[in-house]
Amino acid sequence: MGQAVIGVDLGGTNLRTALVSPAGDILAKQKEASLASEGHQKVIARLLKNITQQREKAKELGLDVTAVGVGAPGVILSGDGIVVTSPNFPDWNNLPLRQELEKALSLPVFIENDANTAALGEQWRGAARDVGSMIFLTLGTGVGGGIVYEGRIWGGAHGMAGEVGHMTLVPDGRKCGCGNKGCLEMYASSRGIVMSYLDAVPPGAADGASSITSADIYRAASEGEPLAVRVMQDMGRYLGIGIANLINILNPAMVVIGGGVRDAWRLFIEATRQEVRQRAFSYPAERTQIVPSVLGDDAGMVGAAAVALQKRR
Amino acid sequence: MGQAVIGVDLGGTNLRTALVSPAGDILAKQKEASLASEGHQKVIARLLKNITQQREKAKELGLDVTAVGVGAPGVILSGDGIVVTSPNFPDWNNLPLRQELEKALSLPVFIENDANTAALGEQWRGAARDVGSMIFLTLGTGVGGGIVYEGRIWGGAHGMAGEVGHMTLVPDGRKCGCGNKGCLEMYASSRGIVMSYLDAVPPGAADGASSITSADIYRAASEGEPLAVRVMQDMGRYLGIGIANLINILNPAMVVIGGGVRDAWRLFIEATRQEVRQRAFSYPAERTQIVPSVLGDDAGMVGAAAVALQKRR
Numbered sequence: 001m002g003q004a005v006i007g008v009d010l011g012g013t014n015l016r017t018a019l020v021s022p023a024g025d026i027l028a029k030q031k032e033a034s035l036a037s038e039g040h041q042k043v044i045a046r047l048l049k050n051i052t053q054q055r056e057k058a059k060e061l062g063l064d065v066t067a068v069g070v071g072a073p074g075v076i077l078s079g080d081g082i083v084v085t086s087p088n089f090p091d092w093n094n095l096p097l098r099q100e101l102e103k104a105l106s107l108p109v110f111i112e113n114d115a116n117t118a119a120l121g122e123q124w125r126g127a128a129r130d131v132g133s134m135i136f137l138t139l140g141t142g143v144g145g146g147i148v149y150e151g152r153i154w155g156g157a158h159g160m161a162g163e164v165g166h167m168t169l170v171p172d173g174r175k176c177g178c179g180n181k182g183c184l185e186m187y188a189s190s191r192g193i194v195m196s197y198l199d200a201v202p203p204g205a206a207d208g209a210s211s212i213t214s215a216d217i218y219r220a221a222s223e224g225e226p227l228a229v230r231v232m233q234d235m236g237r238y239l240g241i242g243i244a245n246l247i248n249i250l251n252p253a254m255v256v257i258g259g260g261v262r263d264a265w266r267l268f269i270e271a272t273r274q275e276v277r278q279r280a281f282s283y284p285a286e287r288t289q290i291v292p293s294v295l296g297d298d299a300g301m302v303g304a305a306a307v308a309l310q311k312r313r
Numbered sequence: 314m315g316q317a318v319i320g321v322d323l324g325g326t327n328l329r330t331a332l333v334s335p336a337g338d339i340l341a342k343q344k345e346a347s348l349a350s351e352g353h354q355k356v357i358a359r360l361l362k363n364i365t366q367q368r369e370k371a372k373e374l375g376l377d378v379t380a381v382g383v384g385a386p387g388v389i390l391s392g393d394g395i396v397v398t399s400p401n402f403p404d405w406n407n408l409p410l411r412q413e414l415e416k417a418l419s420l421p422v423f424i425e426n427d428a429n430t431a432a433l434g435e436q437w438r439g440a441a442r443d444v445g446s447m448i449f450l451t452l453g454t455g456v457g458g459g460i461v462y463e464g465r466i467w468g469g470a471h472g473m474a475g476e477v478g479h480m481t482l483v484p485d486g487r488k489c490g491c492g493n494k495g496c497l498e499m500y501a502s503s504r505g506i507v508m509s510y511l512d513a514v515p516p517g518a519a520d521g522a523s524s525i526t527s528a529d530i531y532r533a534a535s536e537g538e539p540l541a542v543r544v545m546q547d548m549g550r551y552l553g554i555g556i557a558n559l560i561n562i563l564n565p566a567m568v569v570i571g572g573g574v575r576d577a578w579r580l581f582i583e584a585t586r587q588e589v590r591q592r593a594f595s596y597p598a599e600r601t602q603i604v605p606s607v608l609g610d611d612a613g614m615v616g617a618a619a620v621a622l623q624k625r626r
Contacts, residue, residue: 075594075596084596131470133469133470145562147562147563149462149467154462154563155564156446156563156564156565156566156597157444157446157564157565157566157597157600157601158564158596158597158600159564160564160594160596160597161562161563161564162562162564163561163562163564163594164561164562166561166593166594167558167561167562168482168554168557168558168592169481169484170484171482171483171554178594179591179592179595180557180591180592180593181592241481241484244481244493245480245481245558246562248476248477248479248480249458249460249474249475249476249477249480249559249562249563250460250467250469250474250562251468251469251470251471251472251473251474251475251476252469252470253469253470278492278493279481279492279493279494280479280493281388281473281476281479281491282492283388283397283471283473284469284470284471284473287470287471288470
């Protein structure tokens with residue numbers, strides 16, 4: 001009987017579940033709303049239902065599911081499979097998610113931070129498939145990150161490495177939800193872009209500005225509206241400082257950028273590259289590819305499947 | 314016949330050479346001035362002389378030298394053993410140091426950045442000997458760094474990782490020799506401390522201030538001189554921002570601090586720890602040990618020996 005694994009991307013909004021071959025091909029997938037606000041018991045029941053459906057799909061295909069990988073947002077103790085806290089799931093506190101799922105499924109389950117699984121997905125089958133070591137930045141409402149070294153997630157001492165969005169860029173900068181000030185996340189996320197725009201808009205000229213979205217700003221910048229253009233270039237520069245730091249610290253072969261802000265790629269990337277050239281050591285900076293992600297919403301499921309394949313004994 | 318390796322720490326000032334057992338014990342060592350200004354040919358001749366003397370010492374002890382590791386300052390392509398540039402050796406440009414030494418010695422030679430070898434030395438036999446993964450910061454005239462992951466130097470894609478001293482802390486800050494602005498090195502090195510003092514001293518009150526050294530500032534701070542105390546606390550805070558970034562990005566088990574500034578430990582470490590608590594994610598921050606180095610000047614030689622042992626086939 002052939003084998004397969006199940007990769008789950010549990011986001012604050014969507015729960016995505018895929019049946020994945022040992023080579024990383026998605027054989028089947030499904031998606032439904034996470035409904036995080038319904039509390040952890042209902043979310044776990046929903047997880048189990050989706051995983052079981054994919055397991056039945058595997059049976060139809062004549063495949064045996066050998067393990068499940070789950071990418072979840074928040075602070076995860078990946079070794080123990082515990083969700084310490086998760087901003088998207090307010091009632092998840094030291095939740096032994098791995099244990100709960102293993103008990104119900106009688107299958108090995110592995111839990112990872114969702115930015116780490118997305119990173120591994122892009123390294124295994126996406127933009128970085130030809131390099132072993134890379135850094136993934138997901139620029140969404142916040143800024144997540146994952147580091148892959150020689151084909152494996154760099155977890156650090158407690159599985160919590162990769163929080164590159166919470167690198168300080170401006171010591172006395174904007175207050176971040178993490179408790180720090182001036183984090184990359186406060187400048188290079190969609191929320192940061194809106195804040196920069198509102199900070200820059202002249203008083204009195206702010207008609208309707210308070211309800212502006214990042215998509216509105218991308219559109220205005222595309223149309224050449226000077227303030228929006230400047231905001232996007234500033235965002236690009238902050239991102240460039242962060243990437244320059246990562247190049248000097250880690251000398252990755254590639255930096256892959258995903259998340260919703262990637263859609264505004266051409267509005268910020270030149271400013272980013274220029275800042276990297278000005279700040280990072282030139283030898284590694286000239287050789288570090290900075291590229292957009294290619295797997296999109298599939299990255300997390302594919303990477304969670306990779307975790308399951310790597311960790312299963 | 315027993316085996317040993319030779320570890321060399323080639324600094325801008327001193328050339329240190331040791332005969333090291335496979336367990337990491339220093340069996341013999343010697344030191345002389347590097348005399349970098351005499352040019353690369355004389356420095357290489359001096360390297361060869363010191364290595365040969367330690368090889369003879371090995372013979373006396375009935376030991377066979379199987380490899381040589383060299384830590385050298387600057388931009389090093391460790392895979393190829395080439396010194397791309399080195400601030401301390403101005404005439405070293407793309408110097409194939411490994412090839413030159415191997416030709417003369419008929420021994421395998423491995424070249425690494427000197428902060429990386431010091432990091433590995435502290436991890437193998439020093440402050441971090443009980444943890445596999447750590448970050449070493451050497452606060453001297455500049456700020457060097459090395460990352461050790463599961464007992465090996467994290468070299469990155471080109472062997473150039475670990476340049477944590479050139480992380481941007483202040484985007485429009487002091488101009489650094491690397492071409493960037495606001496690098497950690499410009500605030501947490503002995504040179505940075507002197508600059509901060511001179512920036513802070515009131516005009517007119519600066520009698521003799523222009524010739525002040527970092528040691529003078531440590532002494533004044535120890536005696537409670539308010540300006541010196543403040544300068545050392547500011548330095549500690551900047552170091553804390555840098556370490557908080559490293560904790561969020563890499564989640565190391567330990568951060569080890571060496572270099573001459575370590576002598577002023579109690580003048581800055583509380584400010585550093587407070588800044589780390591305020592800025593880094595609390596779960597890893599509470600668990601990351603921040604400790605002084607213990608091997609001192611031996612760290613580089615011991616780590617260079619470890620490189621030789623690890624890379625020799």
